[in-house]
Amino acid sequence: MLTNLAVRDIETLVHPYTNLATHREVGPLVLERGRGVFVYDTAGKDYIEGMAGLWCTSLGYSNQELAEVAYEQLKKLPFTHLFSGRSHDPAIELAEKLKEIAPVPISKVFYGASGSDANDTQVKLVWYMNNALGRPKKKKIISRLKGYHGVTVASASLTGLPANHTDFDLPLPGILHTSCPHHYRFAQPGESELDFSARLAAELDEMIQREGPDTVAAFIAEPVMGAGGAVTPPEGYFEAINAVLAKYDILFIADEVITGFGRTGEMFGTTTYKMKADTLSCAKALTSAYFPLSAVLINEPVYEVLVDQSKKIGTFGHGNTYAGHPVGCAVAVKTLEIYQRDRIIEHVRKVAPKFLQRLTRLAEHPLVGEARGVGLIGGIELVKDKASKAQFEAKKGVALKSTSFAQEEGLILRALGGDRVAFCPPLVISEAEIDELFDRYERALAKTLDWVKAEGLLAG
Numbered sequence: 001m002l003t004n005l006a007v008r009d010i011e012t013l014v015h016p017y018t019n020l021a022t023h024r025e026v027g028p029l030v031l032e033r034g035r036g037v038f039v040y041d042t043a044g045k046d047y048i049e050g051m052a053g054l055w056c057t058s059l060g061y062s063n064q065e066l067a068e069v070a071y072e073q074l075k076k077l078p079f080t081h082l083f084s085g086r087s088h089d090p091a092i093e094l095a096e097k098l099k100e101i102a103p104v105p106i107s108k109v110f111y112g113a114s115g116s117d118a119n120d121t122q123v124k125l126v127w128y129m130n131n132a133l134g135r136p137k138k139k140k141i142i143s144r145l146k147g148y149h150g151v152t153v154a155s156a157s158l159t160g161l162p163a164n165h166t167d168f169d170l171p172l173p174g175i176l177h178t179s180c181p182h183h184y185r186f187a188q189p190g191e192s193e194l195d196f197s198a199r200l201a202a203e204l205d206e207m208i209q210r211e212g213p214d215t216v217a218a219f220i221a222e223p224v225m226g227a228g229g230a231v232t233p234p235e236g237y238f239e240a241i242n243a244v245l246a247k248y249d250i251l252f253i254a255d256e257v258i259t260g261f262g263r264t265g266e267m268f269g270t271t272t273y274k275m276k277a278d279t280l281s282c283a284k285a286l287t288s289a290y291f292p293l294s295a296v297l298i299n300e301p302v303y304e305v306l307v308d309q310s311k312k313i314g315t316f317g318h319g320n321t322y323a324g325h326p327v328g329c330a331v332a333v334k335t336l337e338i339y340q341r342d343r344i345i346e347h348v349r350k351v352a353p354k355f356l357q358r359l360t361r362l363a364e365h366p367l368v369g370e371a372r373g374v375g376l377i378g379g380i381e382l383v384k385d386k387a388s389k390a391q392f393e394a395k396k397g398v399a400l401k402s403t404s405f406a407q408e409e410g411l412i413l414r415a416l417g418g419d420r421v422a423f424c425p426p427l428v429i430s431e432a433e434i435d436e437l438f439d440r441y442e443r444a445l446a447k448t449l450d451w452v453k454a455e456g457l458l459a460g
């Protein structure tokens, strides 16, 4: 029975990333408030936010300091932009802080309002820079199948997922996708993680050779693939990729939108996986999602090209109204201060063993083929047959069913393609709450197994 709010939702909203036809029947989950790692619906039922919203509410749901700093900034200077050389204190302070904590040498910061627009900026900078350098052919950008970089036209092109391309007339020409580094699903029988990594690096090398190294400008990767399945890279992967990129003078863009600010147990995933990145995209946990803000971090060589271009053609013609919004920057400065003051990364390292132990224990369940993670992010894959790794028919939606049983049990998780389920709780989660999260999911899995059997999905 749909509530009044649910009916009004159905009649008024187009929901992002939602099956719009099914939504008309099942309606929304309407959330009203949050506290710590819990959110509450309009009937007062509690849920552990096992996805930190969309991999973003790192400090949980009731941080008074973030609310207060936003309110103070709203009262003092609710808006000013950064166009035409205008500036404000929070933007400058945040940029200084980001340069200080960046995992690779960074010269300057360019703000946006979302992870997607940050990655669009990355694409435009690559094109602009290579024109400026007199290399107009060096424009292609290589991303990975199942990589996720957003939904705007260029970012959705970088994304390597069919739902973001089908009938949207994407990807744009000049954006290529190399193999997905998911060892469990794509390694050959008996292939070690190191051998798999070496094979994927060789495939990338071949792709660059085939396209012509003088036409390939950049490579983009998330340290841990998020929307593509919460997939951690195989051993030796980024070391092997670094070596290929270095051979051909290809810029390495690290998409740290999910992994930035402690998620992997280091401040950046780039450090965890020894990625030799040149530029970074950040968003989400930059403000603990208390305000939309993204940042592109560029190195000195890229910045020098931009300045030289201005000497030649004048205005750097890029940027949007809300880029570097003073409220967002003030919230981000406070968020970074809290990460440091409350030793959030140390906390992640302290609780991660419990998280990973409970995550990997799920692999004992008859439906779970793989369970793997790093820090406080993990993914599992539900399969029909563990020995052969045979998958359920995609349209049966087994992972999705398990997350709807999880919702019944008071746990919010996200089902991703290939019957994967992602786990990505707020970084402030306690060990007891980690236990509660997995207790709730284990009950959901038990219900999923009953359902799978009742539907006869294990046969054949």
Ligand SMILES: Cc1ncc(COP(=O)(O)O)c(C=O)c1O
Pocket: 054, 113, 114, 115, 116, 117, 119, 148, 149, 150, 151, 222, 226, 227, 255, 256, 257, 258, 283
């Ligand atoms: C790795 C990565 N990059 C980019 C994005 C796009 O960010 P946004 O949804 O803020 O546009 C996301 C969103 O989940 C992401 O996970």
